[in-house]
Amino acid sequence: MKAESNLEKVLSAGHFAVTAELGPPKSAEVEVIATKAGYLKGKVDAVNITDNQTAIVRMSSIGAGVLALKAGVEPVVQITCRDRNRLAIQADVLGAYALGVRNILCLSGDHQSFGNHQGCKNVYDLDSIQLIGALKTMRDEKKFICGEEIRNSKNSPVVEPRIYIGGAENPFGDPSSSGPSVWPRRWPPGWTSSRPSASTIWSASRSGCARCARAACTPR
Amino acid sequence: MCEVDQKNIECGWQLIYDRMKLLGLLGRLEENQPIKDWRTGRDGGPGKIVREDMVLDS
Numbered sequence: 001m002k003a004e005s006n007l008e009k010v011l012s013a014g015h016f017a018v019t020a021e022l023g024p025p026k027s028a029e030v031e032v033i034a035t036k037a038g039y040l041k042g043k044v045d046a047v048n049i050t051d052n053q054t055a056i057v058r059m060s061s062i063g064a065g066v067l068a069l070k071a072g073v074e075p076v077v078q079i080t081c082r083d084r085n086r087l088a089i090q091a092d093v094l095g096a097y098a099l100g101v102r103n104i105l106c107l108s109g110d111h112q113s114f115g116n117h118q119g120c121k122n123v124y125d126l127d128s129i130q131l132i133g134a135l136k137t138m139r140d141e142k143k144f145i146c147g148e149e150i151r152n153s154k155n156s157p158v159v160e161p162r163i164y165i166g167g168a169e170n171p172f173g174d175p176s177s178s179g180p181s182v183w184p185r186r187w188p189p190g191w192t193s194s195r196p197s198a199s200t201i202w203s204a205s206r207s208g209c210a211r212c213a214r215a216a217c218t219p220r
Numbered sequence: 221m222c223e224v225d226q227k228n229i230e231c232g233w234q235l236i237y238d239r240m241k242l243l244g245l246l247g248r249l250e251e252n253q254p255i256k257d258w259r260t261g262r263d264g265g266p267g268k269i270v271r272e273d274m275v276l277d278s
Contacts, residue, residue, distance in 0.1 A: 086255070113224050130255050145255060175237040 002139060003164035005102035006074045007046040019076060021048040024064035026056070033064055037071035044073070046103060051078040055115025062092060066099045076166065077101050080109030085125035086134065086145050093138060094150075097161035105166040106131040128167065135165045 001008060010017045020043075022036045040047050047068055051061040058064075065075035077096055079089060093104065108128040112120050126134060134145050142150050142160040151158045222229035240246050260267060 111224050125258070126255055127253075129252065133252065134255070175231075175234045 003102045003162045005046070005164045007076065007103050008164040010045045017045045018043075019046045019048055020044045021050060022064070022068055022073075022075075023050050023053055024059035024061060026058050028059065030067060033059075033067045034071040037068045037073045041072045046074045046076045048076045048105065049078060051080045051107070051109070052083060052115070054110045055082070055112045055117065055120075057116065062096045062099070062101065065096070065101050069100050074103065075101060076103040076105050078105045078107055079131065080107045081124050081126050081128055081131055082109030082112065082122045085123050089126065089131065090134070090138065090144055093135060093161050093163065097163060102162070103164045103166065104135060105168060106135065107168055132165055132167055135161075135163055139163055139165070 001012060007017055007019070020040050022033070022040065025032045037047065049061045049065040049068060050058070052058055061077045061079070065077040068075045079092065081089075084092065096104065106128050108124075109122075112118055112122050137143055137145060138150060138161055142158045144150060149158055150160045221227070222231050237246075237249070240249060258264065
């Protein structure tokens with residue numbers, strides 16, 4: 001067990017995990033998160049917290065995730081590569097872990113042309129596969145991407161973020177014949193679960209599902 | 221087609237995949253690419269390149 005999260009326990013035990021999505025509000029309203037979490041509490045294994053979904057500004061996934069945690073559900077905080085560089089992402093991973101987040105789903109992020117800030121600059125300092133590798137480096141090697149140990153000073157203890165790392169696959173994405181067939185080698189061994197986005201219905205694509213299951217290191 | 225503009229822009233990933241398949245290089249898509257070093261890119265400051273083949277012997 002890497003992170004001791006509920007989602008990790010369910011998947012590690014060989015079970016099929018059920019997650020649902022909780023989109024953070026497009027405002028600073030707090031109550032709506034507890035309301036949504038209340039619908040899901042006790043019914044799912046974990047709750048996905050989206051990160052500026054469809055490139056529309058919302059409350060941060062970490063902030064909403066911590067509020068969801070307080071409301072009694074286990075968050076899977078999503079981190080996209082669109083909005084932050086490697087400094088910001090690593091800082092946020094440390095902050096999220098410190099606040100109790102144990103699952104992070106690594107995503108590319110929807111293109112900004114879909115959202116409400118179409119003139120913004122996207123980042124993609126890392127891509128989603130590299131993001132998985134970065135989180136694995138932080139967790140397992142206890143180092144930042146630059147190679148420095150995760151500690152305050154030479155005499156301080158190393159305190160790494162024990163995160164359960166996830167990736168996503170869209171069985172409807174082109175080119176359909178690539179994708180999960182290349183996972184075992186292309187994905188760093190740190191990735192420990194996979195999950196489609198909310199807009200993807202697994203059952204609608206049996207071939208996609210089968211490919212994912214064949215390719216996944218932890219097929220579910 | 222590209223999800224950004226489904227009428228006018230072809231899917232870049234599809235083009236890459238088809239080209240690599242044609243060249244028999246699909247295996248390259250399975251390799252992990254290292255994180256890019258931006259020190260010499262964009263705002264990395266003025267750079268200097270010496271054309272060794274053009275340097276006069278002193």
